[in-house]
Every structure is written in C-alpha cells, then in structure tokens.
Amino acid sequence: MTGFPITLAAPREHHGPLPDAVDVTVIGGGIIGLMAAWALARESQRVLLCEKGRMAGEQSGRNWGWVRQQGRDLAELPMMIDALRLWRDLPPGLRQAAGFRQTGITYLARTEAQLAAYQRWLDGARPHGVDTVLLSRRQTETMLPNAAGWIGALHTPSDGQAEPLAAVPALARAAAADGVTIREGCAVRGLHLSAGQVAGVETEAGPVRCTRVILAAGAWSALFLRAHGLSLPQLAVTSSVSVTGPLPELLPGAAADDRFAIRRRGDGGYTLTPWSRHEFHIGPAAFRHLLPFLPQFLADPASTRFRMAAPKGFPDAWRTPRRWRLSSATPFETCRILDPQPDRRALDGIRRCFADAFPDIGLPPIGRTWAGMIDVTPDSLPVIDHAPIPGLIVATGMSGHGFGIGPGVAGPLADLAMGRAPRHDLSAFRWGRFGRFRQRPSTAI
Numbered sequence: 001m002t003g004f005p006i007t008l009a010a011p012r013e014h015h016g017p018l019p020d021a022v023d024v025t026v027i028g029g030g031i032i033g034l035m036a037a038w039a040l041a042r043e044s045q046r047v048l049l050c051e052k053g054r055m056a057g058e059q060s061g062r063n064w065g066w067v068r069q070q071g072r073d074l075a076e077l078p079m080m081i082d083a084l085r086l087w088r089d090l091p092p093g094l095r096q097a098a099g100f101r102q103t104g105i106t107y108l109a110r111t112e113a114q115l116a117a118y119q120r121w122l123d124g125a126r127p128h129g130v131d132t133v134l135l136s137r138r139q140t141e142t143m144l145p146n147a148a149g150w151i152g153a154l155h156t157p158s159d160g161q162a163e164p165l166a167a168v169p170a171l172a173r174a175a176a177a178d179g180v181t182i183r184e185g186c187a188v189r190g191l192h193l194s195a196g197q198v199a200g201v202e203t204e205a206g207p208v209r210c211t212r213v214i215l216a217a218g219a220w221s222a223l224f225l226r227a228h229g230l231s232l233p234q235l236a237v238t239s240s241v242s243v244t245g246p247l248p249e250l251l252p253g254a255a256a257d258d259r260f261a262i263r264r265r266g267d268g269g270y271t272l273t274p275w276s277r278h279e280f281h282i283g284p285a286a287f288r289h290l291l292p293f294l295p296q297f298l299a300d301p302a303s304t305r306f307r308m309a310a311p312k313g314f315p316d317a318w319r320t321p322r323r324w325r326l327s328s329a330t331p332f333e334t335c336r337i338l339d340p341q342p343d344r345r346a347l348d349g350i351r352r353c354f355a356d357a358f359p360d361i362g363l364p365p366i367g368r369t370w371a372g373m374i375d376v377t378p379d380s381l382p383v384i385d386h387a388p389i390p391g392l393i394v395a396t397g398m399s400g401h402g403f404g405i406g407p408g409v410a411g412p413l414a415d416l417a418m419g420r421a422p423r424h425d426l427s428a429f430r431w432g433r434f435g436r437f438r439q440r441p442s443t444a445i
C-alpha cells in the first residue's frame, strides 16, 4: 500500500441491491464514467454505474488536478471548453466541495525551442477563442519574483484546478441524488450478448439487463475488451505524485517546466510531480502493440523507465488472465484498486529541482506520496466511439489528461448512447483509427 488515501478499508458509500434492468450500464467509477452516467440520468435514463473498488480509487483521485485547455491537442479543445464551462457552472456548494477554481495554468520555458513550441500551439488554438498569452521574460519574472531560470511562459488565466480526492466523491453524491444508481465494490465481469448485441452485463453481484453499456474502465478497458475478442492498443504507464506540507504562495494556480509540475492545493501545500517521467512495465500487451506505440516511445525515450514485469494482478501483468468465465472471480476482483509504488528516485530528483527553482524555500517538506497508472493510446488521444459490438460504447485512453475534460466528454457520450449525432466532431477519437506504424501527428505540447 502507498500513501494514497482512498483504500478498500473505507466503507462503501454507494451500495445496495442491483436493479434487474436499466437502460444504460456504465463500467468504471472515475470522472469519465461518472459524468456520462450523470448526463444520461438527466435525460431520464435508468443508469447503473459499477465500480470494482471505490469511486476515484484509480486515476481520477490520483491526478494533479489540472483543468486545462492550455497545451491540449486542438481536437480536444471544443470538449475542453465545454468542460471548463461545466466545472464553472456547478452549483456553488458542489463547486466548492470539488475544489474547483479558475486560477490559471502556466508553462515555463527554459529554452527558445520551448517558447517556439508554445507559440505554435497558440497560433493553432487562438481560433477556438482561448485567452492564452505568451509571457516575456520580464512578465514571467513579475509573476514569479523569487524564482530562477525561466525565459518566458505560456499562460491561460481561465484554466483551473480541482481537488481530485474530493471532486469525484462530491460529484458522485450529486449524481446519485439525481438518480444514478452507483455500486462500489461491484466489478462487471463481462457482457451478455443476444444476436451479437449487448443484452446486459454480468456483475459479481449478478446479472443486469440493459441494451447499452459505456466502458470507462481506465487502465482496465483493453483487458475487458480483449475478453470479448476486441483489440484496443492501450497501454498504461505509472506516474508518481508527492504532496508537500503548507508552503508560502508561489503562484495561485498551477505551473510546470520540462522538469516538474506544481499546483497549489486548497490546504496550502503543493502537489509536486515530475513533468514527464513515467515507468512502464513490460507485459504481453506491450509486445502486441509495440508497432503503433513505437513512434511515441522513440520521440521521448528519456521520459520512460522500463521495468521487466508489472506487479501481480495488474492489467498487463504476465499472469493476469485474459479470458475468464462470468461465473467466477475475474481480474477486476483480484485487483480492486490499482495502487502502484511511486518512483522514489524521480520524486527525490524533482524535490531538488524545486529547491533550485525556488531557492528562498529550498527543499520542500513531503507528506504523502503515491502513483497512478495512466492509460495511454498511440496518439495520446482518447477513444470515444461505438465499439464493434452494437450497444457498446467505449470512452477510454484519456492519456494523462482526462480529469479536466471529464465533464465535457459526458455530453458527446450521452449523444452516442442516445443514438444522436454527437455535438462535437469525434473523428479524432474514433475506434479503429490507429495505424500500424504512423499515427495522426499530435498538436498537443
């Protein structure tokens, strides 16, 4: 166990008997599944959301809490702009409980090449109406007077942050009050099909009839799909997080350079993390999907530390079953909450970088540390589409930036589940888009 506070020791907040039948079952109690379930309940759909562990026990509780338009792939911007509006328009009590505030996000450049990349992104994003600006060295020094080493910055004042540990549980309570049936400790083992179409799900607590399923299972989605004969090139990397004790205010929002990222939390401490350092455990899926992922690994080989095998029970561990019977326990019940070990070396390293950048503060005191497994696709964009099984919709592969956009993905998912034309162009997120070697070039920075 790591220092992550949501554990199985916590009593289940959402429990009770299962309905016999619903309109839509959502698999996964992260931000994506939850917001989709809530959107559908608001359209008078009967919705069941099943979470194998605890709400926000995986990525949606472990992330940095950034809610950003800045630096995103341009294909995601329309959904992200919706998401920001939805976060902002939460009822005041709920917005406060989720810790949402628009305090701005800043990328700090140490080289001219980084500034040029910021400018390129800004040129592409401006037609979407973002309020992002490029800051000069002097403006950057004014923003961060006691810091060292940055020659300019990209800054989006309307970007925001929320407290991941609080946000999803608070939103889940609101969704349950609006009619979503949420069940924690309730893994979905597989789909029931009738004439090739979704006819229901088998959960560990029994079957539930439904004709539509939204799979939002984060790092587990590819394993779930594979058991139904569907191949999705999705892998997972481990990313580590540390939490400092209270520190003086350096800047109100969140910021990062090419070494570390910080966000001032509501409690006065900072979430301090490596900007782009991951561990990757090599398992069978890594071999199966090597070719589509190769360009991504080769583009930035220094950011990934390769490990030989994932811990027992993890989605792509060598001994994790790939097929199972619906009548007995599945891998989803063996590992209720993915809780990887943080990379202490990386966390120690960025603590020193932080001290170099903010010499008045020096080495920050560290409280908790944890890690999360980020589900990634070959082009770092999610899949938001119908799957080849009629009735099954997939919303996964958020690739390290699904928390902020979560509320904005819910509308298009509801459109798909209701059989309507989606409100945004989802072609960049379609199922089956991945080429063998070459992917669509990313416009994210």
Ligand SMILES: Cc1cc2nc3c(=O)[nH]c(=O)nc-3n(C[C@H](O)[C@H](O)[C@H](O)COP(=O)(O)OP(=O)(O)OC[C@H]3O[C@@H](n4cnc5c(N)ncnc54)[C@H](O)[C@@H]3O)c2cc1C
Pocket: 027, 028, 029, 030, 031, 032, 033, 050, 051, 052, 053, 054, 055, 056, 057, 058, 059, 060, 061, 062, 063, 064, 065, 066, 067, 068, 186, 187, 188, 189, 216, 217, 218, 219, 220, 221, 224, 239, 240, 241, 332, 336, 337, 371, 372, 373, 374, 395, 396, 397, 398, 399, 400, 401, 402, 403, 404, 405
């Ligand atoms: C360290 C870290 C930092 C990040 N920082 C940011 C950030 O600052 N901003 C941002 O926007 N994004 C960030 N992300 C990414 C973001 O957290 C994810 O993209 C997002 O939370 C994904 O949400 P999700 O609902 O798809 O998946 P998850 O939150 O992982 O939820 C999936 C859920 O499905 C459940 N599940 C799986 N299989 C089954 C099954 N068969 N039955 C029932 N339940 C099942 C799992 O238990 C899990 O709870 C970060 C991620 C990490 C790990």
